[in-house]
Amino acid sequence: MLSWPRGTSPRVKHDAYNYECHIDAIPDGIGLMEMKKARGHHWLHSKTARKKSRGQSIVEFMVLLPLLVMMLSGLIEFGFMLNFYLDLIDGAREIARFGANLDPLEPDDGIMDCVNSTYFYRLLPCMADQILSEQVVLNPATDDLVISAIAAASGSVTLRLPDADGWSYKGNHVSKFTTAQISGMLNAAAPATGMVMVEVYYDYHMVLGLPWITMFVPDTITLHAYSIMPNAYVEPTPTP
Numbered sequence: 001m002l003s004w005p006r007g008t009s010p011r012v013k014h015d016a017y018n019y020e021c022h023i024d025a026i027p028d029g030i031g032l033m034e035m036k037k038a039r040g041h042h043w044l045h046s047k048t049a050r051k052k053s054r055g056q057s058i059v060e061f062m063v064l065l066p067l068l069v070m071m072l073s074g075l076i077e078f079g080f081m082l083n084f085y086l087d088l089i090d091g092a093r094e095i096a097r098f099g100a101n102l103d104p105l106e107p108d109d110g111i112m113d114c115v116n117s118t119y120f121y122r123l124l125p126c127m128a129d130q131i132l133s134e135q136v137v138l139n140p141a142t143d144d145l146v147i148s149a150i151a152a153a154s155g156s157v158t159l160r161l162p163d164a165d166g167w168s169y170k171g172n173h174v175s176k177f178t179t180a181q182i183s184g185m186l187n188a189a190a191p192a193t194g195m196v197m198v199e200v201y202y203d204y205h206m207v208l209g210l211p212w213i214t215m216f217v218p219d220t221i222t223l224h225a226y227s228i229m230p231n232a233y234v235e236p237t238p239t240p
Contacts, residue, residue, distance in 0.1 A: 070212050080207045081221065084136060088200050088225035091131045095145075096198040096227040098127045103233040104149035104161055104196065121147060121162075124198070125169045136202055138170070145169035146176075146199040151236045155188030158236055166199070173201045176224060194234035199226040 104120045111117035114126035128145050132138060138145065148166040151159035157179050160166075166175035176199060204221045206213065 073208055073210050074213055077206055077208050077210070077213055081204050081223075084202070084204050085223050085225065087132070087134075087136050088202055088223055089227070091128065091136065092198050092200045092225045092227040093229075094131050095124055095127050095200075096196055096229040099124050099147070099196040099198065100229040100231050102231075104231065105233055120149075121167050128169070128200070132200070138200075139203065140170050142172060142203045143170065144173040144201045146173055146201070148175055148197045148199075149231065149234045150182060150195040150197060151192075151234045152183075152186050152190075152195065153192035153236045155186045155190070156183040157186075159234065161234065166197070173199075175199060176226070192236045194231045194236070195228050196231040196234075197226060197228045199224065 099120065102118075102120045102123060106118065106120060108119050108122075109117055111119070112122070114123065117123060124147055125145055128138070146166040146168050149161040150157055160179055160182075164175075164179055168174060175197075177197070182197075202223045202225075204223050206219050209219055
């Protein structure tokens, strides 16, 4: 059992480095006052350290906030563009599926309305205006619909209608695929077949259009979607 002189109080000293504790005998009252002072000094030091840490976190957050806003707004803008592009893909597929049941070789009947006409190159634009009108509206000055009727045999294109550039609805674009590129997509072992290819061009204008996005990406981005469906009307007929 430890003892200390009469009229004195113990004071515990703790060494934080070698984990040793020492008990010194000091006069009564003085040890208690020194212990209170030490505790108060430690509390003030801890409170000051917490304030400094909190202030440092706020400064770091304010420095990173503009970068986070730029990244988040860029992701939102990209999401808008992706939504438009998916609509274009679905629209091109629906138009090509509709054109699979029409005859591209049929001459123009001269009927200008979409209800009574049976002309291939009039009905498909009518279908495009109907399908794409929900969100994507083709601008006559910049956007376009390009249609090609293709006959293929032995892994190559034997006929492309109305010409090698495809039929343009607004006259703003031509087909993105050359006849040689289409032939490269075909399987040489596949039987002779007829196809209709529909391409949609759409100039996407940014919804947010924030300056830190347009600095790196142009405000107008031309989106292109296409779809190919079989069409028995342009299938090559074997020669006897």
